[in-house]
Amino acid sequence: MKKIINDPNSAVQDMLDGFVAAYPNDVKRLPGTTVIARKDAPVTNKVGIVSGGGSGHEPAHAGYVGEGMLDAAVAGEVFTSPTPDQVFEGIKAVDNGAGVLLVIKNYTGDIMNFEMAAELAEAEGINVKQVVVNDDVAVEDSSFTTGRRGIAGTVFVHKIAGAKAAQGASLEEVQAVAEKTIQNVSSIGMALTPCIVPAAGTPSFELKENEMEIGIGIHGEPGIERKEITTADEIAVELTEKVIADLGLKSGEEVAVMVNGLGGTPEMELFIVNKKVNQLLSDKGITIYDTFVGEYMTSLEMAGCSVTLLRLDQELKTLLDAESKAPAFRR
Amino acid sequence: MKKIINDPNSAVQDMLDGFVAAYPNDVKRLPGTTVIARKDAPVTNKVGIVSGGGSGHEPAHAGYVGEGMLDAAVAGEVFTSPTPDQVFEGIKAVDNGAGVLLVIKNYTGDIMNFEMAAELAEAEGINVKQVVVNDDVAVEDSSFTTGRRGIAGTVFVHKIAGAKAAQGASLEEVQAVAEKTIQNVSSIGMALTPCIVPAAGTPSFELKENEMEIGIGIHGEPGIERKEITTADEIAVELTEKVIADLGLKSGEEVAVMVNGLGGTPEMELFIVNKKVNQLLSDKGITIYDTFVGEYMTSLEMAGCSVTLLRLDQELKTLLDAESKAPAFRR
Amino acid sequence: MKLDVAHILDWMEKANDKIQQNKTYLTSLDQAIGDGDHGINMARGFQEVIGKISASDYSNVSDLLKDISMTLLSKVGGASGPLYGTAFLKMSMALKDSDSVDYPQFVHAMEEALQGIKQRGKAEKGEKTLVDVWETLLEQLKEQDDFDSVRFEETAKLAMESTKELEAKKGRAAYLRERSIGHLDPGSVSSYYIFSSLSDVVKESV
Amino acid sequence: MKLDVAHILDWMEKANDKIQQNKTYLTSLDQAIGDGDHGINMARGFQEVIGKISASDYSNVSDLLKDISMTLLSKVGGASGPLYGTAFLKMSMALKDSDSVDYPQFVHAMEEALQGIKQRGKAEKGEKTLVDVWETLLEQLKEQDDFDSVRFEETAKLAMESTKELEAKKGRAAYLRERSIGHLDPGSVSSYYIFSSLSDVVKESV
Ligand SMILES: Nc1ncnc2c1ncn2[C@@H]1O[C@H](COP(=O)(O)OP(=O)(O)O)[C@@H](O)[C@H]1O
Ligand SMILES: Nc1ncnc2c1ncn2[C@@H]1O[C@H](COP(=O)(O)OP(=O)(O)O)[C@@H](O)[C@H]1O
Ligand SMILES: [Mg+2]
Ligand SMILES: [Mg+2]
Ligand SMILES: [Mg+2]
């Protein structure tokens, strides 16, 4: 394992300190916690938005804290959901009476920890609602009770809920638009290499020199299907077709595109994928309203990418375009 | 070699298409060239700024094309300077009579190709000036006639020259502020892994599991010194001390910090490095005016980072803060 | 026999030892069908439990179990944190004010703990989660009227091993569907360590 | 003998064959002390040269050399593109309107080419660049009054091999300082291929 760290056990703490050191005028770390919050939190008369999850997905989630997006991000250990007490601190720090929306990615651990935090907050009289992002179409089995995972589409949920909250909408309204975003966003990822959790020191799976993994999650877990590596165009088509089918996108509809790098993939390759995604959508008469290419939801140093499409209507377009001062999503 | 590409020979072309597909309202590709220019180029009454170099450094250079930064970026093959005819096309496309500044990184190939392009442009009556960025302090031997390399500090030169040009300054003024930036910016990098040029298919050097390379360039070339891998803190101190010494920074001075990922390093690690860089500067009484952590000047999928410091005065601060709409450097 | 504060303290020491020794093994099980953090999570959490409970005095079992629960909840994270946290919290509540625990009380506490786990995780037996160990154990406990450390350990072990052939329906391993078959469930293995430690405590105190 | 258009065409064919065959080797030399693209650059450029010149008719050597130059300039890139492009451009200029080239003209063209390279690259002999091959060859050419294909090839080869022991002072390899010693200079090797091809042309036409 080759990593630029001091100690696997302090990696998350060091990262959080380094993050606040980078943006000291914009964010603060709640003392003694793993919560990064807007410097000016709680913001008066605004619904607070809290998200988070395991670390190792940088710039998620702290990079999305800022005016127009999240009020706080709660970091767990690498790939490990943060604990209820930490999430509870995040909720308390951003609530100013207007209530708090939790944006949770659909993993058993995240759900349980965030739900327990919500129970703690409600016990203190804070109005908490939650949405669960489940954009990953890799697992489509209907017998599948755990449900889909939440991956890169979560960033769009942050953006849109954040913009709605910034407009002064009520907790119910913010929750509704977040739900609407979730209904209209789908993603799927693929990887060429595994990644190494610092405290584990070894890769979570092995891939041969000619293999890739389709339907990969963002926690170094194996994907849904392993096959021979193919061209960027074929990969782009496979991923995009799955997402289009899932959303039932039709000619004339409008989407936002995200081609997300998983951490170790050169940006060059993401743009090569984007070329084909763009072509495919254009060929199908689907209008691309905006495109995001880069690292938004990573999996440490994993090489690979995911494709996310978000179906847009006028409301979502306006909210997507709204100003954001989050370091990792400036608009 | 595992890469998400179609063909090593079309990788740069595909990337450029994918880049324009991502930002169709902001940039255009000059037909039949590898030049990405502002959609509205040439901009009336504004000095044009052209940069570029080999590909594989994404988001450099095309990501810095946009209002407030570059007018055009010329892409070569991977790690190979673009040819004079391409640079010449870039110059012609952005000149509107106010002249053009070339921002060149100090590599023999870049210098020669850009100089030949400048000769061609001057022969057509275009007023061309150039600056050569040489921020890499890795090689400090004074007997060293080739001079230092240009690395991540180039991004600050783009930003500041671009902001000056956007204010309507003359070519001489823009050149002067670019020179001033170059005088005040230093960098040094390190790597944990090599990278693979797609058309070569094999890594340019090998590093053992316990080795790192200090003073690495951004073209997959070996560094200045190979040694045993150490902690993030020690790496941060070694790099930052070299840069501080080179700039002769003293207590009370103000700097911008860039902790730049080389392509394959998780953002988590960059923030861990930033923590220590920040601490060290604070301990020395050097004020951090602004910090940039992320991938700005990469070397394909190389794992590693560089540290850049830019000494600031009032003029540079104002120009650094000025608006930029470049996709990879939004302010 | 009755379980008192000293027994529970001993239980936690033994469980922590087993977990620390098998940290890498648990993590490698989780790498195979999960995200490779279970050993790390459990080792971190139980180390903190030992730190916490060895720095305090307890006059009754319930308070001790509550501290165990709270420490697990705030230090383990992931899926296993809330589940083990809930389990020990429910035990603590079931044994409110007891300074020691007789067999029927223990069975009752286990029953409450299992209900808590199932409510929190919405899992049923047979879905390749630690519920498989807890529920199988509870069934066995109910068949008896006193501690049987040997059968207890054997039952936990068999239940843990039985997860190997199951297809995961809950937790991260579920995303692998049939590819999850042939691997032990990491949470069931850590539960086995916890219960085999308890078996040792019982064995030694008889 | 005199070099005419057919000779130059043949020269380029042979040079291209050598470069394509040794593309990986040239790249590996550049990986050792540079950025690993020299073989790729040269192979791309010379392939384009062949494409260009085989699609046109040339009535004189100068026009042919100009097309070679322009193609190298616009297709090779990196440091070697402008250097080889300049070299052939200077040859073309030195041989303006010649439809064939006698020995003194050839030596003059080589002299102009070397000056062009040195001006463009600001390198001197001994700095571990292709100047080492070009300048050594020119010195040898000046000692004679007609083509000697064998000595020509031998001289180029020795000059190329001599770069191994040098420390690079120009180009990317210079950043390695003393670590550049012990490796051949890639540009000198490609120059050797170009000149050994010319030697073959001369040999075959005598
Ligand atoms: N819904 C659930 N109900 C019961 N147990 C579960 C559930 N989901 C996961 N588990 C247990 O948690 C274990 C994984 O724990 P851990 O790796 O620490 O958390 P995570 O899965 O969040 O990384 C699994 O092996 C399984 O036994
Ligand atoms: N300043 C220079 N003068 C003469 N030749 C040079 C100079 N710099 C580099 N070269 C030659 O160019 C070769 C490298 O070419 P190439 O790898 O294609 O370009 P780059 O170095 O830009 O990647 C070197 O081996 C050397 O012979
Ligand atoms: Mg986990
Ligand atoms: Mg090169
Ligand atoms: Mg796990």
Ligand SMILES: [Mg+2]
């Ligand atoms: Mg080279």
